[in-house]
Amino acid sequence: MPRRSSKTTRDTYHHGDLRNALVKAAVELVEGSSPEELTLREVSRRVGVNHRAAYRHFADKTALLAAVAEDGYRDLLAAMEGALTTLPSRAKPAERLTALAVAYVTFAVDQPARYRIMFGRRLNEDGRFNTLEDLVARAYGLLAGELRAGQVSGHFTEHPVRELVFGFWSLTHGFASLAIVRRLKVKRALLESWSREVFGPFISGLSR
């Protein structure tokens, strides 16, 4: 017999989809504040469950962080792919790369706490959470493909693609994380135009 709980949407003794509910609550909690505020106990409280119940789905706090990060990588990847699809088909390689860079930093600046969880700490030190690595590999592949295409069409320099990806990623990640900690003081409304300006000279270093 289902019974009503006053605090949550839970109708039964068993939650049903506790894992997803916890991740969702964690993301909401963290975006309302900061990664430091994310605790297993607070997340459980929000879902309306004893904090011990979370251990059914996450071996420890790091596992919850990894789940939040995974969720973030998925969204970041979608944002990057989305940025490419809205471009006119005759967009040059440098324009496509710039669009990717802008999508990247926009994602990061709009969800700074999530971004910090994704990149602030080594989460997969002991090799659990391999879906995390798969998603990163997909993002890497996306960038590598763009750079390779630019080389094939004769627009980009013949440097090893791996190094170009590293440089491009360093540039966007650096900009994003410096903006998040406000070492780079970028007004949100100017983020797109300004990041274009900043990336411009560096990306043009890839052209020949």
Place this chain on the structure above:
Amino acid sequence: MPRRSSKTTRDTYHHGDLRNALVKAAVELVEGSSPEELTLREVSRRVGVNHRAAYRHFADKTALLAAVAEDGYRDLLAAMEGALTTLPSRAKPAERLTALAVAYVTFAVDQPARYRIMFGRRLNEDGRFNTLEDLVARAYGLLAGELRAGQVSGHFTEHPVRELVFGFWSLTHGFASLAIVRRLKVKRALLESWSREVFGPFISGLSR
């Protein structure tokens, strides 16, 4: 009358230089592990003092972190200045910039925990710790001076210096922090040669 303590170098009831001792212990603690392991209580324990004594010198934990960060900014600045002085006087602007970039990422990779404290979180949110900002401003000035000099001598493009500094800093900070969390898997022995390769095409984007 001074009395001997078995656990520390302390000879008197009053420590003498507790503040510095705490910062030093914090730096050692953190480099032996990670920023997460840094607690006010553990640092106090290492210095041989009640954890409450630390509050005489630091209003809260963030103040201790800020002191560690400040110490780090000083060393980073020294490393960057040092890198320039060892260059031959006829080194071109791009070479000088590359030397700065290499010194920067070397510092970060060699003391990852300290670097994470310096750049992982907003420490000066409420405007205490303004020496922190002064040190950052000095590093900024160093970079801006180099870039401006390169423009004056006709080596670098005429982009606004501010944007060039942002791009350069994004590149080095991005590389450093991705290397620290092992998203970029750089072997320490190859750090210098590899970072040169990665930065090369991007820095050449500044030349004309």
Place this chain on the structure above:
DNA sequence: ACCTGAACACCGTTCAAGT
């Protein structure tokens, strides 16, 4: 002036028990 000790409200994590 500087340091200590007890207390409070939090953590993450473990163990034994409930439904």
Place this chain on the structure above:
DNA sequence: ACCTGAACACCGTTCAAGT
């Protein structure tokens, strides 16, 4: 199978007291 409650060893921070 899944969830709870009490307990443990930690935190940061506050208050009242010691030297």
